[in-house]
Amino acid sequence: MSILLVGEFGAEEYARWRENLAACLAGDEILRLATDKYDPASIEIALVANPPAGSLVGLRNLRLIQSLWAGVDRLLSDATVPAHVPIVRLIDPNLTQAMTECALACVMFLHRQFPAYAEQQATREWKKRPQTLARQRRVGILGFGQLGQAVAAALASLNFDVEAWSARSHSFEGIRTRTGQSGLAALLERSDILINLLPLTAETADILNANLFRQLPRGASIVNLARGGHLDEGSLLDALASGHLAHAILDVFREEPLPRDHPFWSHPRITALPHVAAETDMKTAAKIAADNIREFRGSRMPAPLVDRAKGY
Amino acid sequence: MSILLVGEFGAEEYARWRENLAACLAGDEILRLATDKYDPASIEIALVANPPAGSLVGLRNLRLIQSLWAGVDRLLSDATVPAHVPIVRLIDPNLTQAMTECALACVMFLHRQFPAYAEQQATREWKKRPQTLARQRRVGILGFGQLGQAVAAALASLNFDVEAWSARSHSFEGIRTRTGQSGLAALLERSDILINLLPLTAETADILNANLFRQLPRGASIVNLARGGHLDEGSLLDALASGHLAHAILDVFREEPLPRDHPFWSHPRITALPHVAAETDMKTAAKIAADNIREFRGSRMPAPLVDRAKGY
Numbered sequence: 075m076s077i078l079l080v081g082e083f084g085a086e087e088y089a090r091w092r093e094n095l096a097a098c099l100a101g102d103e104i105l106r107l108a109t110d111k112y113d114p115a116s117i118e119i120a121l122v123a124n125p126p127a128g129s130l131v132g133l134r135n136l137r138l139i140q141s142l143w144a145g146v147d148r149l150l151s152d153a154t155v156p157a158h159v160p161i162v163r164l165i166d167p168n169l170t171q172a173m174t175e176c177a178l179a180c181v182m183f184l185h186r187q188f189p190a191y192a193e194q195q196a197t198r199e200w201k202k203r204p205q206t207l208a209r210q211r212r213v214g215i216l217g218f219g220q221l222g223q224a225v226a227a228a229l230a231s232l233n234f235d236v237e238a239w240s241a242r243s244h245s246f247e248g249i250r251t252r253t254g255q256s257g258l259a260a261l262l263e264r265s266d267i268l269i270n271l272l273p274l275t276a277e278t279a280d281i282l283n284a285n286l287f288r289q290l291p292r293g294a295s296i297v298n299l300a301r302g303g304h305l306d307e308g309s310l311l312d313a314l315a316s317g318h319l320a321h322a323i324l325d326v327f328r329e330e331p332l333p334r335d336h337p338f339w340s341h342p343r344i345t346a347l348p349h350v351a352a353e354t355d356m357k358t359a360a361k362i363a364a365d366n367i368r369e370f371r372g373s374r375m376p377a378p379l380v381d382r383a384k385g386y
Numbered sequence: 387m388s389i390l391l392v393g394e395f396g397a398e399e400y401a402r403w404r405e406n407l408a409a410c411l412a413g414d415e416i417l418r419l420a421t422d423k424y425d426p427a428s429i430e431i432a433l434v435a436n437p438p439a440g441s442l443v444g445l446r447n448l449r450l451i452q453s454l455w456a457g458v459d460r461l462l463s464d465a466t467v468p469a470h471v472p473i474v475r476l477i478d479p480n481l482t483q484a485m486t487e488c489a490l491a492c493v494m495f496l497h498r499q500f501p502a503y504a505e506q507q508a509t510r511e512w513k514k515r516p517q518t519l520a521r522q523r524r525v526g527i528l529g530f531g532q533l534g535q536a537v538a539a540a541l542a543s544l545n546f547d548v549e550a551w552s553a554r555s556h557s558f559e560g561i562r563t564r565t566g567q568s569g570l571a572a573l574l575e576r577s578d579i580l581i582n583l584l585p586l587t588a589e590t591a592d593i594l595n596a597n598l599f600r601q602l603p604r605g606a607s608i609v610n611l612a613r614g615g616h617l618d619e620g621s622l623l624d625a626l627a628s629g630h631l632a633h634a635i636l637d638v639f640r641e642e643p644l645p646r647d648h649p650f651w652s653h654p655r656i657t658a659l660p661h662v663a664a665e666t667d668m669k670t671a672a673k674i675a676a677d678n679i680r681e682f683r684g685s686r687m688p689a690p691l692v693d694r695a696k697g698y
Contacts, residue, residue, distance in 0.1 A: 168519065171519055171520075171545075172517055172519060175494070175497065175498065175519065175520055175544070176498055178490075178494055178544070179494035179495060179497065179498035179500065182487070182490055182491035182494045182495070183491060183494070183495055183500065185487070185491065186487065186488055186491035188491065188495065188500075188657075191657075191658075191659055191660070191662075192657070194660070195651060195657070195658050198644075198646050198651045198652075200642075200643035200644060200660045201660060202660055202661070202662050202665065203662065205484055205662065205664075205665040205667075207480065207483055207484060207487065208483075208487055228544070231543060232487070232490070232540070233483075330512075331512035332510075332512060334510050339507060339510045340510075345500075345503075345504070345507070346503075346507050347503055348503070348506070348512045348513060348514055349514070350503075350514050350515065350517065352517075353514065353517040355517075
């Protein structure tokens with residue numbers, strides 16, 4: 075039985091994945107979709123990263139789909155993925171750490187008013203703006219899984235006034251968590267900075283929209299580190315134009331790379347990053363995927379198992 | 387006996403200082419240099435913030451100079467300040483916290499390559515740059531007093547690889563500290579990001595110069611949160627032009643406000659802030675100064691007492 079590697083990789087990226095995986099999966103044959111020759115019936119496990127729709131059709135002996143990424147929204151939107159095969163997401167402490175550091179960078183940038191001071195520098199204006207300490211700065215986090223919890227803990231350790239919202243209720247020392255529509259409203263009305271770390275599901279698509287922005291305090295800023303599909307782009311432009319929102323930091327977009335003629339590129343109140351919040355570290359990701367495969371073959375289901383009904 | 391308030395205050399700023407001080411010093415008369423009428427012999431204590439040279443001449447019964455700021459370089463460069471009168475600096479936990487938050491914002495901004503991504507955004511270039519985790523990022527801190535220690539501790543708590551240098555040797559859990567010229571050289575050669583938090587003295591004036599920049603690794607960035615007199619401006623422009631330094635964040639300048647025709651304003655690789663790293667909080671500063679005055683009158687010398695030979 076063999077392992078199939080499926081994703082939109084360039085040749086060099088593919089070669090590096092294969093090398094890193096082979097180092098942790100001695101004895102397994104690792105095949106690549108479309109370019110390698112293989113009998114579809116021989117494929118036991120698929121390792122997937124952003125797989126094109128239809129990639130897994132015909133693999134009748136497939137027993138496990140291990141994602142090489144944290145997000146599985148593209149996989150779940152593909153109706154051809156066999157419903158009986160378990161899907162396991164990748165939780166890599168290095169990826170969580172990178173995401174946490176990116177979120178901290180975004181929050182500190184907004185907290186210490188770097189965008190406003192950059193505008194002043196451009197016009198040679200020497201003006202001190204009122205100083206706010208972290209304990210007076212209210213940060214709201216949408217999504218409270220591995221990433222949201224790590225980001226919340228790091229922000230709380232720097233004294234930010236943090237609350238988090240998620241679909242399921244959580245308890246977490248030192249962080250007030252909210253759930254449901256009333257919980258969301260309560261979180262929004264007190265968030266000077268709102269960070270989105272939600273999974274993309276039918277419920278969360280377009281959640282960053284005009285109705286949500288309206289509930290934030292005037293002058294709030296948003297940070298989207300999750301998926302482009304969470305953001306209603308036109309509503310963001312409107313909220314920035316009216317001055318209701320002060321700034322947005324966006325790492326993800328509905329179309330990536332962001333098209334050259336997209337208005338976000340040149341918007342003075344948008345900081346656009348090229349989907350770099352948390353790069354997968356192939357070395358650690360390959361090791362975690364390999365450990366999960368061994369666990370699965372040893373008849374224990376690795377975690378976290380995707381719940382298709384929830385969408386993550 | 388009375389208290390004299392001395393500084394380059396505007397009328398509104400002066401009124402707020404007086405109000406905050408009066409609230410903590412009931413029973414004391416608080417007078418203002420130059421505008422209020424008083425007998426110079428009646429002045430027991432001077433509360434000073436950036437006092438113009440010569441301000442304290444003729445106060446023959448002066449027993450204590452309490453600075454309302456952390457830095458006393460301007461006071462010590464004034465030869466007319468009576469040498470026998472003790473000078474006490476102000477250590478305000480709120481100011482330390484603000485400085486720590488500003489230093490974190492600067493380090494995260496550089497660590498996560500915000501300047502490089504802003505350049506890419508300006509040219510609509512979608513390009514992922516190699517990701518570095520905090521534990522792989524080497525930060526050097528010049529100055530290891532109250533501020534340097536607080537900044538080092540916060541950076542270390544976020545996993546940065548931190549070292550600090552100061553004139554006196556210190557031991558501090560979890561932070562490698564260095565001293566002397568060889569210690570400085572060792573710190574510089576491993577600092578991807580260098581933060582200056584030194585006091586301005588004869589020894590530290592112009593310390594950020596061509597010789598120092600040369601010892602940093604190529605592509606390093608600097609952050610000056612201390613005094614404009616620490617930086618040789620021409621050398622910085624040269625080091626940025628050659629590409630040896632990648633970026634500089636400057637909060638302080640030799641002349642403030644930064645003159646409108648100064649090249650720093652429009653330099654693409656300089657982030658200029660209008661001396662806002664740590665604003666004095668009048669309310670907490672007035673309370674600390676008042677507590678120090680009561681301690682002094684109770685015959686205990688408040689801390690930290692300035693050592694004129696060391697210059698801070």
